[in-house]
Amino acid sequence: MRRKGRISAFALILILALVCAILLIGAAAAANRQTYIREKAVTPTPSITPRTVRITEAPGQPTLTPTPRLLQMNSVGLEVKELQERLRELGYYSGEVDGQYGGGTRSAVQAFQGQHGLDADGIAGESTLNLLYSANAQTFVPTPTPSATPETAAMLGSGSQGDQVKKLQQRLAELGFYTGKVDGDYGKGTKQAVTVFQSQHGLDADGIAGEKTLRLLYSSAAKQIVVTPTPEAIQVLSGNLPMLVNKDHPIDADFVPADLVDMSKHCDSTLVKIKYKGTQGVREAVDALIEMLEAAKKDGVTNWQVSAAYRSVKDQQSIFDSNVKSYMNKNGLSREKAISATRKTVADPGTSEHHTGLAFDITVPGTSAFQGTKQCTWLHAHCWDYGFVVRYQKDKEDITGFLAEAWHIRYVGKEHSQVMREKNLCLEEYLDLAK
Ligand SMILES: [Zn+2]
Structure with missing residues (x-):
């Protein structure tokens, strides 16, 4: 009796799980469809294919274009790779460019959408992709979390770890300031890179990436490193x-x-x-x-x-002597004082x-x-x-x-x-x- 009851309970749970799964998949698909429709609706000129838009808006971009479809969680392939590359270029993505749409890619897409007034659903649809590859795509600007004071919120320094540090290292590397590993550990190398970046941009060179430093670093005003001769060159x-x-x-x-x-x-x-x-x-x-x-x-x-x-040393001797003589005769100085006065402008013979x-x-x-x-x-x-x-x-x-x-x-x-x-x-x- 007890055994039978247990089996039927197990079967019931299994059935319930299956039903739930089917419902969830259906809901997700509906959500995606909705997003697609919403994004399509705000696309300014539906007659222009994304390819044309990209070529006219951003000359010099790679001509490989994604077909107008959704890139989202678990999407894989070249288009995802390209998306990651572009997000990385703009400072939104610091993960691997592996062509796999995971949580990191989704967060990057969300950040991009949020900063551009798009619905931050983390799904790269047509309007997101069009904007992303256009000349209007802005580089990532980190915003302090509202819970903390601005200074501490956006501050990274020695000992800091994580994605924000990774992003920082990536950006510093892009500009030529950082040559170490992009590992998310704010160590000596990162501090040094931040210090050089700061001093080259007229900021307080304290090696701490505070709000001001981060804002400038991710802005278009951030300049490439200028290499000056080092003592080694000497x-x-x-x-x-x-x-x-x-x-x-x-x-x-x-x-x-x-x-x-x-x-x-x-x-x-x-x-x-x-x-x-x-x-x-x-x-x-x-x-x-x-x-x-x-x-x-x-x-x-x-x-x-x-x-x-x-x-010659001999010539210098006669110049020196005539100066001394002149100081003695014209200024009435003693020989000793005349010599020291002469030495102010005429070098000793041999020197x-x-x-x-x-x-x-x-x-x-x-x-x-x-x-x-x-x-x-x-x-x-x-x-x-x-x-x-x-x-x-x-x-x-x-x-x-x-x-x-x-x-x-x-x-x-x-x-x-x-x-x-x-x-x-x-x-x-x-x-x-x-x-
Ligand atoms: Zn001279």
Whole structure:
């Protein structure tokens, strides 16, 4: 009796389950039909096939078009793959592009629909697909959950985990900031990527993806990473570093640079006037100078003069001595004070960059002041592109030991001058970095 009763109860449950299943399937199908009808109804011009709409609205999109049918839970295939790809591109989807319409894809479709004022049913019908592939499709904008304060709601930081982090990593990778695994773990690499993104977008670079950061990150204002030379790049160049001559690094008294050329003969006198006959410079540097002044000419800046280039230690000694003498005679200074006054503008013999044959004093013929001339402005803006640096600058006086000299440029080679400009390094600082 008891056994029989149990069997019939089991059969009853089985029948009930079957009936329920049939009812559910029917309801689901009805819901889908309804959605399809509703979506069809809001499609603006039914006469245009989705293919045409896509081609006219978004040129450059892949021409593979889904046939006008529903993509939904458990749909599989190429169209789903394409859908996932597109959702990922727009920042809605961070899962795998596997052609299988699962819960992740549905959520992404819902988010897309919600953000575009469509019925957020998670089913990609005609109007959803049309909009998704059109130029009007917007990138994902995360919204803070209403239950929490905006700051904490949208904040991701070290230790955060989950889909939002995955999405963040995906987006950072897309923009070139993140090269690690898209694993949903907010670790060191993610923090670093967020920090660089923030600093490059003028945000507080704290490595925490707060509301402001996230909003910018997912917006169209988010820019690709700009790669700047790293200290490693300087290391690579360290095999061929510019020569350093200063108070701490004097040159041998008998040093003579190789390959000196007579500048009066080497340079076109209509391009640059060589103030003193017999002025010499190292060929490579003089050639770079000519190339630079030709570019200046193209920019309409002419009338250049070289007042000094290579100077032997002996020459420097006589310049130094005459300066000291002048301070003593004209200003009535003691020899000691005259020497220290001279040292402010004239290098001790052996410590002048002019000994290298790579330094030039650039002036304007007939003018005593160089600072403030259009030649000076052009030179300071462009010399770096030709391998020169403005060697003694105001903000580096403490490091170079020289008062600023607008006219004195030094040839170091393009690969160095460009890094020095970019990082605002004087030669001493630059060489320190390469150590
Ligand atoms: Zn000089």
